[in-house]
Amino acid sequence: MQNYHHYLTVKPLLTKDEFAVTEQVAKNFGAPGGVGEKLQLMLEEKGAKEPNWLSEWWLDSAYLSYRLPVLVHSNPALVFPKQNFLSKKEHLAYAAKLIVGALRYKAIIDSGKLEQDYLGKSPLDMSQYTKVFNGCRIPGLKTDTIRHALDSNHIIVIHNNQFYKVVVYGENGQILDDRDILNGLTCVTQKYNGPSAGVGFLTTECRNVWGIAHKELNKDPVNRASLQAIEDSIFVMCLDKSSKIEDNATVSTRMALQLLHGYGAENNSGNRWFDKTLQLIVSEDGVNGLCYEHSPTEGPPIANLADFIVNYAQEKTLRDDERHLTPHCERLTFNLTSALDEDVMLAKRNVDQLVQDVQMNSFSFDKFGKEDIKALKLSPDSFIQIAIQMAFIRLHGHPAAHYESASTRRFHGGRTETIRSCLPEIVNFANIHLKQNLSPHEKFKALQSAVNAHKGYVGMAINGQAIDRHLLGLKRLAIEGGIDIPSLFLDPGYSTSNNWRLSTSQVAAVNDMVMCYGPVTPDGYGCCYNPRRDEINFAVSAFNSNPTTCAEKFGEALKKCLEEMRDVATSSILSSL
Known part of the structure; x- marks a missing residue:
């Protein structure tokens, strides 16, 4: 199954031993003749009969239940x-x-x-x-x-x-x-x-x-x-x-x-x-x-x-x-x-x-906006997503499962798919920038790689080729069909990768506005943003009941990451002139 390789982007969230188990479980799930293939055939049969096989399941699991x-x-x-x-x-x-x-x-x-x-x-x-x-x-x-x-x-x-x-x-x-x-x-x-x-x-x-x-x-x-x-x-x-x-x-x-x-x-x-x-x-x-x-x-x-x-x-x-x-x-x-x-x-x-x-913590980051990021030949959304993950690593010392919503409205009745923004390339750039004394050029190459990896995942998500809604469909078929829950969904790697400590979304508006919402995990953050021409509006949320999270500190770390990433890009570009 093509999604096998995409699922293994969970690697930064797991120990070496945990990842070895998750890799084998995922391989078995997608093996020819395995339960994954059986469920996939059932899903294709359902998809042939309905204009959108996902919509009712998503409405129920994400909201109504x-x-x-x-x-x-x-x-x-x-x-x-x-x-x-x-x-x-x-x-x-x-x-x-x-x-x-x-x-x-x-x-x-x-x-x-x-x-x-x-x-x-x-x-x-x-x-x-x-x-x-x-x-x-x-x-x-x-x-x-x-x-x-x-x-x-x-x-x-x-x-x-x-x-x-x-x-x-x-x-x-x-x-x-x-x-x-x-x-x-x-x-x-x-x-x-x-x-x-x-x-x-x-x-x-x-x-x-x-x-x-x-x-x-x-x-x-x-x-x-x-x-x-x-x-x-x-x-x-x-x-x-x-x-x-x-x-x-x-x-x-x-x-x-x-x-x-x-x-x-x-x-x-x-x-x-x-x-x-x-x-x-x-x-x-x-x-x-x-x-x-x-x-x-x-x-x-x-x-x-x-x-x-x-x-x-x-x-x-x-x-x-x-x-x-x-x-x-x-x-x-x-x-x-x-x-x-x-x-x-x-x-x-x-x-x-x-x-x-x-x-x-609602604030306007006014050092630069989306047009300045575009001038660096980088995707504004990818740039911001990398900064969000790096801010978490800066504060907590390790990466977090990171959800960004992608629109699937190219499809009839489409809603969203998950962009898994805790990608190996993004974590690699964050670690290089925060922990290694490399040149701006070397850091910029790592930043470009992170941006390209994120853009690639966005492309998959908006075209219905990412993994999370697909896996939801397979899991729902198993439950409704009386089939034993496949080991993939019982694996700690699956639950870890779905514990969205970073729940993020871009909601762009022409006016000076910002959307906000609460975290989706007790130890997580909500982070919504509106990238405008010359500034970026953010709303960061957390819960007081969790002593490890702080919306104020996260906002400060996010601002610092955005500025440092811009400096890495401009320094590298200037040095190559």
């Missing part, structure tokens, strides 16, 4: 440029413009007129865009489902943890004007100031716990109607209060955390419905952006939506004319039993613990 809270562990947030609101009206007016911008983008999608995405000259599957609006994840006892309303004319606005159904289309079916939406938001903020049932907190819980509570909520007809209004809405707008936080975090880091988790029960974590595919968030203090439920779509379609609505909001001036249409605005109510009240209280305690555990 995942039982940790979607908050931090799964949902990413995208930070928009900060605003400076001088009044409550300005706060609501900006939120209104984001709402109308999002509705206009939806109209473009619905009309089939959205500009085609390309990777190079290859057109990409556009189906993820159709899943951004009207969607909601529904918690279950063992696995979740996705609900997608075929037709909806309202959004949900959350204010002071209260939920409001706001109609956003006129009787003629047209999107309401920004001014009309502003009137609706004003109505929301003036409508009710009483206590909240706090049901939004339930969406921060572990999925099994939330699934039980969701089932209990649905027993009451009032609750059922309110849940349906939320779940069938086009999207959610969260009107946040200013978070009361006392720490030494930078403004950019506070913004990222506000959008990722809302800063806990006393701030805005209950002013959310984390199951909704799209939540726009605008705070009184100018923090704004979005949080999205990850199962229907990847980051790039969300970033394209964000660029559109941010541009719309920046360019649009609200008319202060005589039109004063106020859209239908209805507060949703909930009847909670004493057991559900206890569930809400427990959810508040749990979300506060999770919020306290999250470290974030």
